[in-house]
Amino acid sequence: MSVDKSLLKRFILLYVEDDDVIRLELSQLLSNFFAKVLVAKDGKEGLRTFLENEDEIDIVLTDINMPYLNGIEMVKKIRGINSKVSVIFATAHSDTEFLAEAIKLRVQEYIVKPIDVRNLLSLMNDIASNLYQELLLKQQQEELSRYKEILDSNNIVIKTDIHLNITYVNDLFCQISGFDSHELIGKELKSLKFPDVASEVYTNLYAKVLNHKPWQGKLKNLKKDGTFYNTDAYVIPTLDETGEMNGAISIQKDITEELNKKREIQLALMKDKSDIYIKSKEGSLEQNSIINELKYKLETTQLELEHAIKNIDKYIYSNEKYRLENKNLKTEIGLYKKNSTSNIAFKMSKENSDLRLEIKKLKDKLSQVEQNDEKSISQLKVNYDEKITELEDKISELTEQLDSVQSDEVLLQKLEYWKEKAKMETQRVENLEKQIIAHADKSLLSKIFG
Incomplete structure (x- = not known):
């Protein structure tokens, strides 16, 4: 071995x-x-x-x-x-x-x-x-x-004989139910049933256990004072050394407090859902009001932006007009200078004097036009810079307000559209300024932009 x-x-x-x-x-x-x-x-x-x-x-x-x-x-x-x-x-x-x-x-x-x-x-x-x-x-x-x-200290334990008559109950059972052990010994297991429990529950329990099969489910048991307690129950048949059933044992866990808490939670959830519904309805009305206000502000801003674009177009038109006038005046001055030189031999008297006077008037007019252009262009630039800044600030403010109160995809798309359009108009103004710089007289630009 x-x-x-x-x-x-x-x-x-x-x-x-x-x-x-x-x-x-x-x-x-x-x-x-x-x-x-x-x-x-x-x-x-x-x-x-x-x-x-x-x-x-x-x-x-x-x-x-x-x-x-x-x-x-x-x-x-x-x-x-x-x-x-x-x-x-x-x-x-x-x-x-x-x-x-x-x-x-x-x-x-x-x-x-x-x-x-x-x-x-x-x-x-x-x-x-x-x-x-x-x-x-x-x-x-x-x-x-x-x-x-551990089982005895944390669970209700009930033992029965082959006929499912109670032969033993542990201390926890007595503590929860209020019964003394001697009050239940010899009684049927179903004597613990609370009156409103359907008889089919114990009929099914007895049928399974007496056929040597375990039963598991929830039971509502009677207390000595007439009240009840709920349990998760597991009942299994016990066998002797020959494999014959000689009784049963039921292990039950008291879940009364757990069920009461679940009911309280369910009631609280129902109340919370009701409050949430009411608040969400109120919030929806308030949100719709804010959205409508924002829509109105956006429409107003759009009108202001369109008006600003028209003013910019006028400014471009006026600038082009003044540029042509300047060009014509310079041409006329050139012609006057040329004529005065070629005819000096035979126009030494009154015509020469009239020409000088006319030239002086044209120079004064040109100077006045340049001054007016300078003031007008400078003022328009300041006004439209302020207007564009103000519109950008408004759009930014409205965007923040809109983001904080609603997530409507259509409004967000509109907002993105106007932001993009404002950006394009800003770019357009910048391009116009570049065109003005490209086409205007250098001496005039130096006076305007310093």
Whole structure:
């Protein structure tokens, strides 16, 4: 048989042997398999070592014939302290008297000297396997016990017999329902039903459980004071070792407070929805009013912009008119100068004087026209710069107001359209200024733009 070294490493061994050579050699070998090997040279020392390490030692391997205290006497004293520790005797005896003593002391195994190490390890492996299974079983039992405590402390637990008559209720059930346990023992499970619960609920529950099937659902249970509480319930049949049903167990969680909170939340949500609807209706009216106002402002701004465009057209027309007049005046002056030079020989009197007078008048008129043009162009430039700035500010303000109160895609598109149009008109004014600069007289431009 193979030895599970990892299994043996879970346990601690007490080895008692009076032969120094055997004790040293075997203890060193066993140290490779066990988590720890405690060694004693006689029964008295072995008992003392056991008492000092009682909670740790799992297996005792001991010789029988030893000084001070033999193996049987030592094990008798150990059994008086711990009745469960596993014991293996190593002995040269195999008579009936020894076997009877070993049985009385509940010794698991015995081996005959000289010791067969393989056989010893095989026996120890069997014992360790049993100990490990007992340990797992103990852990499972402790875990189940903890689960039961948690279950009992947090859930209603009801047990019934095969006819679904109540045989047990836990403290939490009594605390919630107000009933004492003796008031319900022997009564049917459906006696807990609140009067307004449909009979079909318990009919379906009984049918499933009595057919060895679990039932799950919500129950409305009666309290002792006539009120009720709600639970999430799970009822399962319990079976005996032959697989026959011997009763049922119901685990229920009180959800009364949870349902009450849900109802409160639903009522609050209904109220909130009503308030939101009223506010949204009021807000919609207010928003429509603001939108209409913005539409009116946009239309007004559009008219102002169109008026400004017309004024700009007039300004361009006037500027072109003045430019042509200037050009004509300069042509006339040139002609007058030319004629005065060519005819000087025969027009030295009155005509020459009239020509000078006319030239002076033309120069004065030209100067006056230039001054008027300068003032007019300068004033128009200032006025339209202010107007464009004012319109841009208005459009920006209206855009911000419109963005803050509504998200109507059509209005946004209109706003983008007027923004783009304002931008195009600004560009158009700039282009006109460039055209004026390109075509106007340089001396006149220097006076206008400084």
